[in-house]
Amino acid sequence: MVGKxxxxxxxxxxxxxxxxRRNKLRSSLTILGIxxxxxxxxxxTAVINGLNANVMAQxxxxxxxxxxxxxxxxxxxxxxxxxxxxxxxxTYEDYLAVAQLPHVEAATTGIRIFQPxxxxxxxxxxxxxxxxxxxxxxxxxxxxxxxxxxxxxAGRWFTEQDNQRRLMICVLGYDTAxxxxxxxxxxxxxxxxxGQWLTVVGVGExxxxxxGGKNPExxxxxxxxxxxRKLHPEQKDFLISVRTESPETMPVxxxxxxxxxxxxRHVPFDKPDNFAIFTQDAFTDLWRQLTGGIFIVGFAxxxxxxxxxxxxxxxxxxxxxxxxxxxxxxxKAIGARQRDILWQFILExxxxxxxxxxxxxxxxxxxxxxxxxxxxxxPATVSPIAVAVGFCVSALxxxxxxxxxxxxxxxxxxxEALRYE
Numbered sequence: 535m536v537g538k539x540x541x542x543x544x545x546x547x548x549x550x551x552x553x554x555r556r557n558k559l560r561s562s563l564t565i566l567g568i569x570x571x572x573x574x575x576x577x578x579t580a581v582i583n584g585l586n587a588n589v590m591a592q593x594x595x596x597x598x599x600x601x602x603x604x605x606x607x608x609x610x611x612x613x614x615x616x617x618x619x620x621x622x623x624x625t626y627e628d629y630l631a632v633a634q635l636p637h638v639e640a641a642t643t644g645i646r647i648f649q650p651x652x653x654x655x656x657x658x659x660x661x662x663x664x665x666x667x668x669x670x671x672x673x674x675x676x677x678x679x680x681x682x683x684x685x686x687x688a689g690r691w692f693t694e695q696d697n698q699r700r701l702m703i704c705v706l707g708y709d710t711a712x713x714x715x716x717x718x719x720x721x722x723x724x725x726x727x728x729g730q731w732l733t734v735v736g737v738g739e740x741x742x743x744x745x746g747g748k749n750p751e752x753x754x755x756x757x758x759x760x761x762x763r764k765l766h767p768e769q770k771d772f773l774i775s776v777r778t779e780s781p782e783t784m785p786v787x788x789x790x791x792x793x794x795x796x797x798x799r800h801v802p803f804d805k806p807d808n809f810a811i812f813t814q815d816a817f818t819d820l821w822r823q824l825t826g827g828i829f830i831v832g833f834a835x836x837x838x839x840x841x842x843x844x845x846x847x848x849x850x851x852x853x854x855x856x857x858x859x860x861x862x863x864x865x866k867a868i869g870a871r872q873r874d875i876l877w878q879f880i881l882e883x884x885x886x887x888x889x890x891x892x893x894x895x896x897x898x899x900x901x902x903x904x905x906x907x908x909x910x911x912x913p914a915t916v917s918p919i920a921v922a923v924g925f926c927v928s929a930l931x932x933x934x935x936x937x938x939x940x941x942x943x944x945x946x947x948x949x950e951a952l953r954y955e
Contacts, residue, residue: 565843568839568847571836576901580915585821604810621809640777641777643759645672645763670753686736702733703733704734705755843931852939855946862875876943887932
């Protein structure tokens with residue numbers, strides 16, 4: 535029995551390949567939808583996997599035991615509630631109180647400006663004839679380097695003395711320095727920022743980008759916090775950042791920060807927080823929501839291709855049953871059972887779609903490779919799981935859409951089939 539099943543299986547697979555060989559154009563058009571569907575899913579999955587790996591690498595680069603406190607959680611998707619913008623800002627004194635909590639290894643606070651209303655509507659940093667546009671301007675405490683594990687390419691970070699004396703100095707991001715000083719050493723040079731002259735004391739190392747390309751945080755001008763407050767007393771929106779002693783103590787520290795801020799901000803016990811505490815998981819969740827949406831769109835496109843391919847396979851198998859009616863009658867006349875005919879045509883359909891799946895996997899992997907080689911911000915990585923799922927789904931499409939033609943072939947009357955011309 536086993537030998538007969540194996541013989542029938544190999545025969546059906548061989549017949550499917552023979553049909554592909556004899557009707558190349560028809561077979562190619564039949565499995566085109568399968569190829570497109572699997573190709574799209576493989577390519578999109580590869581891109582998303584590569585981007586996710588980059589995001590995880592960036593988070594590991596600065597550490598996973600970070601906690602942030604702000605007026606609201608800005609790592610969210612969708613329109614924020616209007617109540618968020620009526621909340622009172624966190625204060626510098628809040629930061630000092632948080633820094634004294636147990637299990638807090640280091641804490642910092644800062645204020646950042648993304649798009650102030652100067653000149654062209656964004657900050658431009660100038661040196662001579664060179665200008666870095668759209669730069670982020672941020673004031674930080676000297677402890678920021680400990681919290682974020684900042685690394686300097688050249689020069690130094692701020693000291694507490696720099697901060698207290700409100701010195702007109704700055705640290706440039708990697709890209710900002712490269713634009714302003716393409717061929718010279720920036721340390722000790724003066725750059726113009728919003729009509730103010732700042733002496734460059736340091737340049738940060740290049741940071742990993744979320745998508746493998748440039749990181750917006752590399753186009754930044756960092757000032758001592760007190761210098762920043764002197765230049766922009768109107769800016770009061772503090773972000774408090776904390777590094778805990780270990781990832782294990784994060785839940786305890788989060789609870790301590792929440793209780794402390796509720797007391798300081800006089801939040802009644804029956805009212806919700808009027809501030810937000812979040813970790814880097816909020817940013818990874820935000821990223822996964824974005825990539826999840828992209829994957830759903832890609833999967834929908836791929837599913838349409840698979841359904842079209844499945845209908846095409848059903849159609850071509852029905853045509854094949856009609857063309858091979860006499861052959862089916864002969865097979866039944868010499869002893870073939872209904873299940874033998876059924877198994878033969880189901881395997882033929884599955885082979886057709888599986889071949890389409892293999893071609894789709896190969897094309898999708900090639901697209902991922904081309905994207906990886908062409909665009910540094912698309913580090914596509916083909917997942918073995920995606921390959922296995924793509925192949926199995928394509929074969930199952932053949933099973934699903936091949937059942938009816940196979941059932942129709944198996945139900946043919948051998949006498950009538952032998953008379954068919």
